Amino acid sequence: xxxxxxxxxxxxxxxxxxxxxxxxxxxxxxxxxxxxxxxxxxxxxxxxxxxxxxxxxxxxxxxxxxxxxxxxxxxxxxxxxxxxxxxxxxxxxxxxxxxxxxxxxxxxxxxxxxxxxxxxxxxxxxxxxxxxxxxxxxxxxxxxxxxxxxxxxxxxxxxxxxxxxxxxxxxxxxxxxxxxxxxxxxxxxxxxxxxxxxxxxxxxxxxxxxxxxxxxxxxxxxxxxxxxxxxxxxxxxxxxxxxxxxxxxxxxxxxxxxxxxxxxxxxxxxxxxxxxxxxxxxxxxxxxxxxxxxxxxxxx
Ligand code: R5P
Numbered sequence: 001x002x003x004x005x006x007x008x009x010x011x012x013x014x015x016x017x018x019x020x021x022x023x024x025x026x027x028x029x030x031x032x033x034x035x036x037x038x039x040x041x042x043x044x045x046x047x048x049x050x051x052x053x054x055x056x057x058x059x060x061x062x063x064x065x066x067x068x069x070x071x072x073x074x075x076x077x078x079x080x081x082x083x084x085x086x087x088x089x090x091x092x093x094x095x096x097x098x099x100x101x102x103x104x105x106x107x108x109x110x111x112x113x114x115x116x117x118x119x120x121x122x123x124x125x126x127x128x129x130x131x132x133x134x135x136x137x138x139x140x141x142x143x144x145x146x147x148x149x150x151x152x153x154x155x156x157x158x159x160x161x162x163x164x165x166x167x168x169x170x171x172x173x174x175x176x177x178x179x180x181x182x183x184x185x186x187x188x189x190x191x192x193x194x195x196x197x198x199x200x201x202x203x204x205x206x207x208x209x210x211x212x213x214x215x216x217x218x219x220x221x222x223x224x225x226x227x228x229x230x231x232x233x234x235x236x237x238x239x240x241x242x243x244x245x246x247x248x249x250x251x252x253x254x255x256x257x258x259x260x261x262x263x264x265x266x267x268x269x270x271x272x273x274x275x276x277x278x279x280x281x282x283x284x285x286x287x288x289x290x291x292x293x294x295x296x297x298x299x300x
Pocket of ligand 1: 130173174177204206223225226229231232
């Protein structure tokens with residue numbers, strides 16, 4: 001087994017502690033603070049020479065700050081003689097700008113991947129990353145990139161909570177979400193899963209259509225991210241119009257911006273669950289086990 005030095009950024013310490021338990025590796029002490037002018041200072045207070053350094057970050061809400069912190073930590077580890085540098089990015093930022101939707105825009109996810117490479121990060125682990133248009137990870141990140149999933153853990157929790165049974169239909173709200181619906185369904189041995197079709201009209205507005213026969217069916221919705229809640233609310237309307245009953249919703253990353261959760265509950269969607277990549281009041285399962293398996297796999 002490789003000699004791992006586990007380093008936590010400041011974004012999600014509880015997750016880093018859980019990961020440290022899963023891996024049975026103590027966290028290497030780090031000092032992370034801000035200079036009076038707001039610039040970041042980091043220092044690795046441990047020996048990482050010759051070790052496989054794993055940096056844990058989950059970069060929601062303050063992506064720019066956490067990215068800079070990650071660049072500085074990786075660079076310090078590299079300078080200190082780390083054998084390899086893995087970033088365990090529980091929430092990977094800028095993943096949704098994975099295309100030049102309008103002329104003049106950058107492909108932000110490729111820029112971030114390139115910058116991670118440039119500071120010596122040669123391995124990347126993500127959790128249910130938004131990879132709708134970037135199907136070939138190697139084209140944007142030079143090194144190994146493994147995406148692990150919390151969908152089986154969320155599906156298991158939902159079954160135990162009585163939100164899913166063997167006859168439940170698992171639905172993804174857009175065509176790209178079919179992979180999460182499939183993973184969740186198959187992990188429970190459920191055969192009925194499908195995806196609706198979504199058209200995004202703006203940052204918060206979407207239209208959803210679908211032609212799945214859901215008459216009399218119980219339906220559980222899964223998606224990678226819930227941000228404004230617009231997607232889940234529109235998907236629920238379509239499912240109800242098709243005669244289905246939404247028993248609950250699961251997402252890997254619950255951002256819930258602008259009172260999204262309130263809007264979702266107001267729509268009569270009572271059971272919402274998510275993982276701890278972005279800790280929030282709907283968090284029911286941890287991503288630590290999936291991440292630790294990914295880390296051991298990528299370091300083989
Ligand atoms: C985008 O396609 C993603 O998979 C999610 O469906 C999206 O990010 C959800 O955003 P919102 O909650 O703002 O509709």
